[in-house]
Amino acid sequence: MSQITARAVSLELAGRRILDAVSLQGGAGRFTGIIGPNGAGKSTLLKILAGLLRPTAGEALLNNRPVARLTARALAREVAYLPQETQVAFAFPAWEVVMMGRHPHLGRFRAEGPRDVEAVRRAMALTGTLHLAEQPVTTLSGGERQMTFLAKSLAQEPNVLLLDEPTSALDLHHQLRALNLIRTLCREGMAAIAVLHDLNLAARYCDELVLLCRGRVLAMGTPAEVLTPANLKEAYGVTALVRADPVTGCPQVVAFDEEDGSLAGRRIHVLAGGGAAGPTLAHLFRRGATVSVGPVEERDPDALLASALGMPVLTYPAFHHVPDGVLQEVARWLDQADLILAAPVPLGPATAPLEQPLWGRRGLPVGPGPENQAPLPH
Known part of the structure; x- marks a missing residue:
């Protein structure tokens, strides 16, 4: 059981403060969503947790060990990171791309073994990409490529899964499939933290949400606690109605167009x-x-x-x-x-x-x- 933590993390780039004393914790069995407007620092926070950026203050911890002190291989055995961009320059078959997720578990000159093959097969089966195994990844659609790279992350067999907008290129069916899969893996003991822009999907699948605004945590808690009209107004600058979805019972956000005040006083x-x-x-x-x-x-x-x-x-x-x-x-x-x-x-x-x-x-x-x-x- 693993736990990943951001403890009072701050980051400045080119004299601009991107994150300001942000803290959060992702634990085993929990699916945490990071939400917020563009430029709030969501992707930056995820990169710090993944060890790709070093904060100017505070620290990221994996099982109470500073992420900055772990080797890339040791970190990759525990944590898988799926970025927003999944472009590949070479026409590798999808199977080989997913097999790259096994590299943290292989020695320098060790070839893939039966366990690695089974891990790749299982990851592709879970993501519905097994039928794409022989296709060059450069020929896949954006959604197929996104699911293939999700399979690569799962082939690492991580205890912590970090995902930056994992549904951005997916159609409705594959959005639901991906988020259902992540939630199921969390129920089996994985910790997952995902940056999500669709608030209704975040409310439906995440156990807790962290709302970032101008580099700070504006709200943290269950979807019902975080997705309030007041929080949405402050973070996104929109007027929104939040009510229970009649099918799922989860909070549902309906944002209004900009107010024009043409009937004010009537x-x-x-x-x-x-x-x-x-x-x-x-x-x-x-x-x-x-x-x-x-x-x-x-x-x-x-x-x-x-x-x-x-x-x-x-x-x-x-x-x-x-x-x-x-x-x-x-x-x-x-x-x-x-x-x-x-x-x-x-x-x-x-x-x-x-x-x-x-x-x-x-x-x-x-x-x-x-x-x-x-x-x-x-």
């Missing part, structure tokens, strides 16, 4: 429900409008979205008639609004009180049919 009330108003709520939020929503059933997608966006929402229990008190409050909100938008909400007995006088009070069409639905502005 009070708009949205009659919503059934998830029909989602795009409109997001549109109004981005434009800076002061939005109120309701009445809408508790746990309705529109209610959840409005609450997440900080909009006041009037709710009532699901499968119940709208209470008189809620209707009275809605009437007050409508009187205060500069504009009322009615989403195409499915109507039924429970929502009948909304048709008159609420939906008809400002000349909006009333009724369940498509011909009576007010168009939503874009």
Whole structure:
């Protein structure tokens, strides 16, 4: 069981501080993701852990031993590093490229043995590249080459796997395959640290995340602890909604386009429900409008979205008639609004009180049919 650590690591290059007292720890059985905007120092930190760069302060440790004091061979027997760029100048067959991962385990004049062949075969089988064994690596697609070099890293049989954007050249199927494989290997005792740009994939597969911003650790913890709207705003400068993915249960990040403030100061009330108003709520939020929503059933997608966006929402229990008190409050909100938008909400007995006088009070069409639905502005 291995552990790799960055202890208060700082790095200056050409008078510019790239990393500032960064600490993290990757342990056996854990998949750690390093996230952050461009230029945050993610790849630099990974290179320090891999022994490719020496920090100007602090140190990288492998099992409490300074990485800087280990020989390249000793380090490579424990740690495999997969860089962003995987270009090869010569047309080696893919099998030979993967076999290069066995060099740390071979003596200077020792030929590959059955164990080495089996390690390569297993690594290529795990990554789905065995059928590419005889193909020149220079003829492979970017995704095939990426998976081949992942196989090379696995053929090292490392205890620690460091990966710099391992899914950047992969299609959706191979992204999932690669990250599933890494997570499975971690469950078997490996430690993995990966730089990832796709926040939703990072949230889905990583046990913990380290968010770097301007060379410092802004947040560290579980995906739910790190991927918050406030952290994303500070690190990436974007407004984002974070909610549980309905399939995986993991945090899901939905970033908004840049806000333009064209509706700032306008009070708009949205009659919503059934998830029909989602795009409109997001549109109004981005434009800076002061939005109120309701009445809408508790746990309705529109209610959840409005609450997440900080909009006041009037709710009532699901499968119940709208209470008189809620209707009275809605009437007050409508009187205060500069504009009322009615989403195409499915109507039924429970929502009948909304048709008159609420939906008809400002000349909006009333009724369940498509011909009576007010168009939503874009």
